[in-house]
Amino acid sequence: MQEKQNLLSVEDKFMKSFKYYKSNKPKPSLEDVIDVEKCATDKVNKITPDTCTDDPRAELLGLKSIRTWKIYTFVRHPGLLFIRNPFTTLGQRYWVRKCLEEYPRKPNKLNIDIEMNVEDWWVECFKNSECDRQLQKKLRWTTLGYHHNWDTKVYTEQNKSLFPLDLAELSDILAKYLGYSNFKAEAAIVNYYHMNSTLSAHTDHSEVNLEAPLFSFSFGQSAIFLIGGQDKSVEPSAILIKSGDIVVMSKEARLCYHAVPKILPSAESPWEEVEISNVSSNSISSFKYISQPEEFVGTMNENIDNEKWNRFRNYIQESRINMNVRQVLNENQNSI
Ligand SMILES: O=C(O)CCC(=O)C(=O)O
Incomplete structure (x- = not known):
């Protein structure tokens, strides 16, 4: 009996932390939440990759020069990487808009499909x-x-649509930079959070390939991200995620429990910072997936127009969007 009780209290560590940060009354202290830029080296380390050649596609996809990226590792979580907002203002606008205007269109699947038949949610x-x-x-x-x-x-061949070429290209840049040259983006969940939304503790283990990393891109309001171990007995760390941040779950961290117990109002609005400048089409030939580069550059530049961007701005001022990208198949595997 005593043994069973000990086991229960051990297993509760992730849930305990989730409930603590989720609470509105009383509000949790944010003292132990890791902000990578302010954290001591006993918890977080800033790393400089050995070689770092720029990728000519980066600017076109809304990223700052790879040589300027700030990348962090976590002492308690081997395999977990964090890149502090490598996106330009135009890049932030582009990806927010894609997640709202284009990705929720049919034939993609939406949580609201069970209660309504909406061809184009954003237009609706x-x-x-x-x-x-x-x-x-x-x-x-x-x-x-x-x-x-x-x-x-379970993923199946019957339940599949074309993976967006722009998101495949973005993931490819990140994968190459991290040394995963054979990574292929094959599935993604785009999560939409409002100020009272949460995402409960889970592991992502449906993919056939569990060696490939998982890429998580966040935009809009901030969040507390909890990550623990491969079972819930491990006390999770709480990490502050801001707009533009990328989290990579690789190696030992790939199968760890994680959750989002709280959305926090963002102190900054990096989608507004006025360094907005036109993307030029100089390095267009280096694309791997994007098939109509001229059109792509045009779409990216459309977001400079504040009027056109206004509806998306209104949404993101009160919400958070997360694109969670995975490889499903093993290398050399063509189908499930
Ligand atoms: O929103 C996030 O930061 C995490 C999303 C996530 O864990 C998932 O989609 O599996």
């Missing part, structure tokens, strides 16, 4: 000139590529 939100905020807040996830099956947790 503005059907009657005013914004339907209720409908906006209903969207919690969209799946891309191999669609995640929330019940069976």
